[in-house]
Amino acid sequence: MTTVPAAPARAAGMPSAADLLPLVERVPALAAPCRHHREEAAIELAVEEWALRSFPELYPARLQAARFGEMASRAFPETKAPEVILFGQWLVWLFVFDDLRDDGPLGWDEAAVDRLYDAVLSSCDTVPPLDAHPVVRAFRDLWSRTAPRAGASWRAMFRVHLAEHRAACRYEARFRSTRRLPSPNEYAHLRRQANGSFLFDLPEPVLGSELPGELRTSGPWRDLLSACNDVTAWCNDVASAAKESARGDVHNYVLVLAHDQGVSLAAAAAEVLDRIAARIDDLTAAARALPAEFARLDLSKAAARDASKVAMVLLGAPRGHLEWLLESSRYA
Structure with a gap:
């Protein structure tokens, strides 16, 4: 019998992490519990x-x-602790930056978001001054310890995903300031970028695996990353719907669907679960397509082995994230 952690209590009538529990029985890929780092x-x-x-x-x-740190432990149960710690620190950076935008005036000011992110991106190349924003200084610290572990192709893709995250943060601020709700299609695209696509690049340097550039830009690999991203983002939206609803923030898949379709939050959450299940099927299909892609690209055994290690982390991410959502008090 599969066991899952108890979820925090929810506000009456509001979706919460507990609404994700049916996925464990419904989706075979979510059935097996995650291992934890010793x-x-x-x-x-x-x-x-x-x-x-x-x-x-x-x-x-x-x-x-x-x-x-516990989320990082689930993601990399067999990796050396210093690398797992580094991943956990990247998680902290993303959530601190998200909360800075979500919970204060920054998230409503497109120009201010752009200025802050410009400083973040500049810190990839130059050491920021001591009086720089803590988000900028922390990013520089993480980047200086991560970039040397990866090659030029990875660094280029990571920067592309950072630029996408910047654009998504700007769009979110614009939607908030104009009080316009994105359509479901707009939201799904925006959410993937705002979720931090760069986060799904990190298993490479954490594991010490270097993917060939042609694999990283291939269709099956992009499908793998985007499906993993969508699943974790949409699960997070179900868990955080009450929080976003309470503060009047529309950037949540449940809230967007409820408004667009004129249905209750419960009905919208049920549809999000359906979409999560479908995207997990997409994630599995993308992983199954990888051996043929390895052969097409004529990867060496070592390169194929490294890519498979990264793929296994991405395949395990939805279950690990689900367990974290149920255990963490972040959305309680």
Whole structure:
């Protein structure tokens, strides 16, 4: 019998992480529990210490209770602890930046978002001043420890995905400031970029695997990354619907569908679950297409083995993320 963690209680009538539970029985790919890193406690502690040091005023108790180190532990149960810690720190950076935009005036000011992200991107090439925004300084720290672990092709793709995230942050600010709701199709595309596509590039340097550039840009590999991205983003939307609804933020798939179709939040959440299940099928299909792609590209055994390691992390991400959503108090 499959066991899953208990979910936090939800507000009456609002979707919550508990609504994701039927997926465990419904989708075979989500049935098996994740393994945890044997050094999970130390990983969690190291991630939290870095977060508190990097964001002394931007890391409230709500984020401290989110347990990002445990999410990293599930993603990389067999990887050396320093690399798992690095991934956990990247998770912290993304969530701190998201909360900075979601919970304050920054997220409503397109120009301010653009200026901050310009400083973030500039820090890839130059050390920011000591008085730079904490988000910029923390990014520089992470980038300086991650980029040397990867090749030029990876660094180029990572920057492309950073630019997409920047554009999505700007669009979200524009939608908020003009109080316009995106259509479901607009939202799905925007959500994938706002979810941090660059995060799904990180298994390569964390694992010490370098994908050939032609594989990274191939159809099956892009399908794998986009499906994994969509599944985790949409699961997050079900869990966070109450939070976003309470603060009047429309950037949530459940809320967008409910408005577009004129249905209840419960009905919209049920449709999001259907779409999540379909995207997990897409994720599995993309993974099954990889051996043929390896052969087409005439990859060496070593390259195919490295790519398979990364693919396994992406295949396991939805279950790990689901468990984290059910255990974490972030959306309680």
